Amino acid sequence: MGVSMASSGSRATSLLLLLFSFAFSLFLLFSSATSTDTISAHHSLSGNQTVTSRGGTFVLGFFTPPGSTGTTSFNYYIGIWYNNISELTPVWVANRVTPVTEPTASELKISDDGNLALLDQFKSIIWSTNVTAISSSNSTTVAVILDKGNLQLRDESNSSLVFWQSFDQPIGTLLPGAKFGINKITKRSQRLTSWKSKVDPAPGIFSFEMDQEGSFQYFCFWNSSRTYCTTGLWDGRIFSQMNELPPVYIVNFQVVNETDENYFTYTVIDPNHLTSRYVIDSEYGQIQLLTWIENSNSWQLIWARPRSKCSVYGVCGPFGSCHDLPTPFCTCVKGFRIKSQTDWGLGDRSQGCERMISLQCSGQNNSEEDGFFKMENVRLPDNSLSLAMLGSSQDCEQACLSNCTCNAYSFSSTGCFVWHGELLNLQEELNELDAGILYLRLAASELQISENNKKRKVAHISLGVVTAVVCLFMIGGFVWKRERRRAIQNSKVVQNSLVSFMYDELRIATKNFSVELGGGGFGSVFKGSLPGSIDIAVKKLEGLYQGEKQFRAEVSILGVIQHVNLIRLIGFCSQGTKKLLVYEFMPCGSLADQLFRSNSNVLDWKTRYRIAIGTARGLAYLHEQCRDNIIHCDIKPENILLDDALVPKVADFGLAKLVGRNFSKVLTTIRGSRGYIAPEWISGMPITTKVDVYSYGMMLFEIISGKRNLVSATESCFEFFPSVATSKLINGDVEVLLDHRLEGEADMGELAIACKLAGWCIQDDESSRPTMSQVVQALEGNLNINIPPMPKFLQRLSDSCADNINSPRNFSSNQNSNCRASSTQINNATT
Ligand SMILES: *[C@@H]1O[C@H](CO)[C@@H](O)[C@H](O)[C@H]1NC(C)=O
Ligand SMILES: *[C@@H]1O[C@H](CO)[C@@H](O)[C@H](O)[C@H]1NC(C)=O
Ligand SMILES: *[C@@H]1O[C@H](CO)[C@@H](O)[C@H](O)[C@H]1NC(C)=O
Ligand SMILES: *[C@@H]1O[C@H](CO)[C@@H](O)[C@H](O)[C@H]1NC(C)=O
Numbered sequence: 001m002g003v004s005m006a007s008s009g010s011r012a013t014s015l016l017l018l019l020f021s022f023a024f025s026l027f028l029l030f031s032s033a034t035s036t037d038t039i040s041a042h043h044s045l046s047g048n049q050t051v052t053s054r055g056g057t058f059v060l061g062f063f064t065p066p067g068s069t070g071t072t073s074f075n076y077y078i079g080i081w082y083n084n085i086s087e088l089t090p091v092w093v094a095n096r097v098t099p100v101t102e103p104t105a106s107e108l109k110i111s112d113d114g115n116l117a118l119l120d121q122f123k124s125i126i127w128s129t130n131v132t133a134i135s136s137s138n139s140t141t142v143a144v145i146l147d148k149g150n151l152q153l154r155d156e157s158n159s160s161l162v163f164w165q166s167f168d169q170p171i172g173t174l175l176p177g178a179k180f181g182i183n184k185i186t187k188r189s190q191r192l193t194s195w196k197s198k199v200d201p202a203p204g205i206f207s208f209e210m211d212q213e214g215s216f217q218y219f220c221f222w223n224s225s226r227t228y229c230t231t232g233l234w235d236g237r238i239f240s241q242m243n244e245l246p247p248v249y250i251v252n253f254q255v256v257n258e259t260d261e262n263y264f265t266y267t268v269i270d271p272n273h274l275t276s277r278y279v280i281d282s283e284y285g286q287i288q289l290l291t292w293i294e295n296s297n298s299w300q301l302i303w304a305r306p307r308s309k310c311s312v313y314g315v316c317g318p319f320g321s322c323h324d325l326p327t328p329f330c331t332c333v334k335g336f337r338i339k340s341q342t343d344w345g346l347g348d349r350s351q352g353c354e355r356m357i358s359l360q361c362s363g364q365n366n367s368e369e370d371g372f373f374k375m376e377n378v379r380l381p382d383n384s385l386s387l388a389m390l391g392s393s394q395d396c397e398q399a400c401l402s403n404c405t406c407n408a409y410s411f412s413s414t415g416c417f418v419w420h421g422e423l424l425n426l427q428e429e430l431n432e433l434d435a436g437i438l439y440l441r442l443a444a445s446e447l448q449i450s451e452n453n454k455k456r457k458v459a460h461i462s463l464g465v466v467t468a469v470v471c472l473f474m475i476g477g478f479v480w481k482r483e484r485r486r487a488i489q490n491s492k493v494v495q496n497s498l499v500s501f502m503y504d505e506l507r508i509a510t511k512n513f514s515v516e517l518g519g520g521g522f523g524s525v526f527k528g529s530l531p532g533s534i535d536i537a538v539k540k541l542e543g544l545y546q547g548e549k550q551f552r553a554e555v556s557i558l559g560v561i562q563h564v565n566l567i568r569l570i571g572f573c574s575q576g577t578k579k580l581l582v583y584e585f586m587p588c589g590s591l592a593d594q595l596f597r598s599n600s601n602v603l604d605w606k607t608r609y610r611i612a613i614g615t616a617r618g619l620a621y622l623h624e625q626c627r628d629n630i631i632h633c634d635i636k637p638e639n640i641l642l643d644d645a646l647v648p649k650v651a652d653f654g655l656a657k658l659v660g661r662n663f664s665k666v667l668t669t670i671r672g673s674r675g676y677i678a679p680e681w682i683s684g685m686p687i688t689t690k691v692d693v694y695s696y697g698m699m700l701f702e703i704i705s706g707k708r709n710l711v712s713a714t715e716s717c718f719e720f721f722p723s724v725a726t727s728k729l730i731n732g733d734v735e736v737l738l739d740h741r742l743e744g745e746a747d748m749g750e751l752a753i754a755c756k757l758a759g760w761c762i763q764d765d766e767s768s769r770p771t772m773s774q775v776v777q778a779l780e781g782n783l784n785i786n787i788p789p790m791p792k793f794l795q796r797l798s799d800s801c802a803d804n805i806n807s808p809r810n811f812s813s814n815q816n817s818n819c820r821a822s823s824t825q826i827n828n829a830t831t
């Protein structure tokens with residue numbers, strides 16, 4: 001345009017015109033910068049210019065990360081962020097390791113070779129798309145920001161000729177629609193690497209990528225080497241280790257196996273959460289699904305893995321220690337302080353902690369100078385050196401003292417272990433039974449300081465203690481007398497103490513483990529009898545580590561509690577690797593045996609209701625009446641055993657957790673069984689006793705229907721009994737829900753209570769669920785309950801199924817005809 005105008009007139013005016021029109025077109029170009037979505041040869045970006053995707057969703061331009069302070073506030077990056085979100089949220093960064101400081105003098109442009117390049121104020125290229133194929137194709141390229149948040153470098157005239165796209169290089173965020181996988185030919189996988197800190201997009205220590213071996217699973221890595229989480233294999237429907245109910249009602253996963261690539265991608269299906277994204281968190285290394293909540297102007301976490309931040313490897317850095325309590329989350333171990341307060345504050349703990357007083361270490365085993373601080377209940381760090389030949393704690397201590405790089409040792413029945421160099425991955429106040437004791441090496445002066453502090457504290461406390469003790473004596477004398485009288489009366493009652501059996505005794509008692517009663521994940525259960533014809537069930541634990549853990553959990557919990565509705569542990573055997581548990585024998589097997597077997601002897605309604613109440617009482621005792629609260633974590637019909645009078649006994653405490661009173665805790669690993677796991681396990685919320693209430697609710701539905709809620713994965717969602725039951729309940733139609741084998745023989749009042757109660761137990765929000773003692777009251781008829789609302793996850797489940805099933809009415813009509821058939825039978829029989 002400018003040139004054709006300049007062709008007429010004198011040379012001087014033409015030059016002037018040329019200049020003018022050039023300036024004018026420049027002005028046009030720059031003023032249109034805010035409205036276009038394209039960077040081309042004539043249109044570059046600099047300063048606070050941006051390009052916006054056509055639909056106005058995403059913006060590309062220079063930004064400085066929100067929260068930057070001090071020197072980092074002068075760092076500018078080219079990035080993509082949401083246009084319509086009040087909080088600047090970068091989803092991709094070009095120059096993640098090479099920020100510019102003068103955005104107005106820097107330029108993002110199409111360079112001569114056709115690549116998109118970022119030039120700093122000295123006009124040197126500090127970042128480029130760096131594609132070599134452009135020059136050989138004769139293309140004129142443009143860079144376009146698309147509405148999905150993808151920046152594409154492509155041919156100007158042929159938009160399907162794409163040379164490069166930002167979706168192939170995700171930076172901390174995985175947007176819906178992006179492919180995330182592995183190229184089978186180049187073997188190169190997309191790696192989602194965390195930001196280094198909240199304000200620094202440089203690669204951090206955590207990453208997430210597809211299995212390099214080509215299987216459909218993803219791993220989280222610490223420093224590209226150490227795995228700390230996995231999705232498990234894709235089973236065609238879900239990733240196995242993600243357990244059930246990933247947020248399927250929010251996002252839709254797609255897993256694609258093509259000739260040259262394998263990848264995963266997702267779309268958001270929930271219209272209320274359209275602005276959602278997966279990120280790898282820079283601070284905790286978690287994979288998180290975040291969603292933008294317009295009303296609160298903030299990103300909300302809906303899902304995270306690993307669920308416990310402390311199970312992320314090395315999350316607190318060297319000499320840092322992780323606590324599962326909400327805050328403060330990472331601390332330094334005793335005698336250490338934060339090395340870089342600024343980085344730590346921004347969530348970058350890679351430098352961890354440093355000693356406050358350096359070791360005196362003389363290289364000799366002279367214990368005058370350094371000493372050890374005893375840390376109890378810790379998760380021991382990795383990379384220990386085993387000194388198996390050292391047989392005593394003193395020798396182990398000496399071995400550590402004699403080497404200046406040794407920072408800690410641990411001595412237990414498994415032997416002597418020492419740690420050289422940095423201690424990583426420590427966790428304190430571990431409420432786990434497998435926690436250990438670590439002796440941390442500190443300078444003698446450091447230990448003296450704490451010794452003095454302790455003495456001072458003791459002096460303060462002891463005065464108080466004396467008065468308290470005097471009071472206690474006065475009360476105690478009275479109680480003691482009463483207790484003693486009671487003990488004498490009950491002298492026949494079996495004592496609380498457990499019997500320690502020899503392996504051979506149990507081998508003989510079980511006739512060489514010949515009668516198997518059943519098996520589980522941890523081992524098999526055998527029938528046996530002790531002298532005096534006392535029948536027992538002997539559980540033989542298998543799998544070294546898990547078995548050991550389960551053994552200790554059961555002994556420590558069942559050894560101290562007794563209740564008519566809890567299985568009684570008679571004793572145990574722990575001989576080397578042989579770990580066995582001895583229980584009272586339950587002649588009627590498990591509730592699952594009684595409920596789901598197809599033939600004769602169907603449990604009648606009265607018995608079912610009694611079992612429901614008994615189980616609830618046992619759980620209420622665990623949750624509310626023990627010294628510590630106990631969460632069973634694996635309530636299901638298999639774990640409810642029945643004695644000869646069909647009295648239910650809650651069994652299998654292998655996954656149970658002791659938690660202090662009034663204290664909720666994030667557990668490190670998902671526990672429980674498919675079909676009974678509460679949704680908060682998946683979302684990363686703290687776990688309370690309400691997870692058992694949820695499982696109980698699921699079980700109660702099975703007691704009502706006499707069928708498994710979840711028969712098989714492929715079965716249509718319409719047959720998911722809890723959904724059906726809840727909707728029937730809302731329509732006031734409970735009779736059809738009863739196990740049809742009972743032919744309508746049930747107390748309809750009790751049936752209604754059970755149905756409503758089960759619906760309340762499985763509410764999404766744990767605070768809406770009743771406590772176990774409220775469940776007991778309700779079942780006993782002492783608490784009025786309303787119709788429960790449909791839990792959200794069930795609602796979504798049936799919504800998403802409605803599209804897949806042609807005749808959704810089939811199910812209910814079948815049910816009705818069944819019930820009619822049965823009621824006519826009854827009528828015939830009675831008349
Ligand atoms: C950025 O743009 C605003 C107007 O949109 C202008 O007032 C401001 O001076 C610009 N800043 C720079 C550094 O160019
Ligand atoms: C973003 O906001 C602009 C103007 O406020 C509007 O025109 C556009 O439709 C919005 N885009 C989206 C994706 O919400
Ligand atoms: C472009 O790629 C080449 C080789 O792959 C590499 O040596 C060079 O540093 C890259 N340039 C930029 C600016 O990234
Ligand atoms: C590129 O353009 C040149 C001249 O315009 C032509 O000779 C050549 O064949 C073109 N190459 C390709 C790959 O199109």
Ligand SMILES: *[C@@H]1O[C@H](CO)[C@@H](O)[C@H](O)[C@H]1NC(C)=O
Pocket residue numbers: 158159160161
């Ligand atoms: C555009 O590019 C694609 C991919 O290279 C090619 O298959 C297609 O033929 C091209 N279309 C035109 C009109 O050149």
Ligand SMILES: *[C@@H]1O[C@H](CO)[C@@H](O)[C@H](O)[C@H]1NC(C)=O
Pocket residue numbers: 214215216257258262
């Ligand atoms: C992908 O498909 C190929 C060919 O059908 C098959 O051999 C391969 O096992 C598949 N890969 C995965 C991870 O399923």
Ligand SMILES: *[C@@H]1O[C@H](CO)[C@@H](O)[C@H](O)[C@H]1NC(C)=O
Pocket residue numbers: 223225350
């Ligand atoms: C990460 O690994 C590299 C080599 O694999 C090593 O040099 C580096 O020190 C490691 N980083 C940390 C923080 O341990």
Ligand SMILES: *[C@@H]1O[C@H](CO)[C@@H](O)[C@H](O)[C@H]1NC(C)=O
Pocket residue numbers: 364365398
């Ligand atoms: C270290 O102590 C052991 C036993 O306590 C002793 O045998 C050894 O000689 C000592 N070594 C040095 C270097 O003092």
Ligand SMILES: *[C@@H]1O[C@H](CO)[C@@H](O)[C@H](O)[C@H]1NC(C)=O
Pocket residue numbers: 385402403404405406420
């Ligand atoms: C200390 O232990 C480290 C690691 O085992 C070893 O490499 C080093 O030689 C030892 N130093 C001394 C003085 O024994």
